[in-house]
Amino acid sequence: MKDLKSQASKNTTPGKGGLTPEIQSRIGHQLRAMYDDVVRQGVPDRFAELIKKLDAPGATPQVENDGGTNDNNGRE
Amino acid sequence: MPLTESLRDDILAAVPSLRAFAISLSGNADRADDLVQETLLRALANIDSFQPGSNLPAWLFTILRNLFRSDYRKRRREVEDAEGNYAKTLKTQPSQNAHLEFEEFRAALDKLPQDQREALILVGASGFSYEDAASICGCAVGTIKSRVNRARSKLAALLYVDGAEDFGPDETVRAVIGGSGG
Numbered sequence: 695m696k697d698l699k700s701q702a703s704k705n706t707t708p709g710k711g712g713l714t715p716e717i718q719s720r721i722g723h724q725l726r727a728m729y730d731d732v733v734r735q736g737v738p739d740r741f742a743e744l745i746k747k748l749d750a751p752g753a754t755p756q757v758e759n760d761g762g763t764n765d766n767n768g769r770e
Numbered sequence: 771m772p773l774t775e776s777l778r779d780d781i782l783a784a785v786p787s788l789r790a791f792a793i794s795l796s797g798n799a800d801r802a803d804d805l806v807q808e809t810l811l812r813a814l815a816n817i818d819s820f821q822p823g824s825n826l827p828a829w830l831f832t833i834l835r836n837l838f839r840s841d842y843r844k845r846r847r848e849v850e851d852a853e854g855n856y857a858k859t860l861k862t863q864p865s866q867n868a869h870l871e872f873e874e875f876r877a878a879l880d881k882l883p884q885d886q887r888e889a890l891i892l893v894g895a896s897g898f899s900y901e902d903a904a905s906i907c908g909c910a911v912g913t914i915k916s917r918v919n920r921a922r923s924k925l926a927a928l929l930y931v932d933g934a935e936d937f938g939p940d941e942t943v944r945a946v947i948g949g950s951g952g
Contacts, residue, residue, distance in 0.1 A: 717922075717930055728872065730790070730895075745814070
């Protein structure tokens with residue numbers, strides 16, 4: 695009951711910048727839809743490989759030996 | 771701090787949102803990926819200056835934003851097939867109505883001044899706090915707030931006629947944007 699009331703007044707009262715909450719939420723919606731569409735594509739191989747390659751940044755070419763990680767990415 | 775395994779994972783985890791930010795800023799998928807690549811290289815080269823425990827995404831976004839800024843200044847924005855390029859990045863083909871609405875939105879976003887656009891994206895899409903957005907953009911929190919508000923007002927004016935009062939239910943908007951009811 696209380697919710698309905700406040701909801702109704704919310705939707706007709708312009709908020710910051712003279713915008714109704716309805717318009718604000720609509721803009722937010724479209725903005726996030728556009729953005730999330732790219733986010734959902736995940737990490738392209740190009741970048742995964744780039745970061746993997748730069749794993750040992752120019753330092754001594756020591757074998758990865760950092761205590762207990764069992765992944766053998768790329769090597770045996 | 772040194773590039774530990776977990777830091778590397780965190781950087782990798784930030785890549786999808788870095789790309790979304792870059793595409794939102796540049797309106798061009800190919801250029802956005804170049805920006806992301808340069809951001810990663812720069813981040814990895816300067817990883818020592820990253821403070822452990824501080825906000826990694828904010829740090830990466832700052833690098834990308836600064837790169838975009840200097841790039842932008844250098845070559846201005848080429849008027850390119852932003853929409854076409856952007857559409858290429860979409861996995862699913864949206865329905866015709868949704869697509870139209872999407873292009874309208876994209877075009878309106880492109881009309882915003884850059885300051886306002888980036889503030890709106892950081893706060894409204896990337897989900898940064900006003901404080902983080904302010905530190906990414908190198909300005910005061912109040913400045914970010916007013917940029918976001920101005921961005922919203924301008925978008926509303928561009929998309930929903932005169933903003934506030936004229937805004938009707940979804941069907942009305944769809945009919946206006948779509949031009950026909952089917």
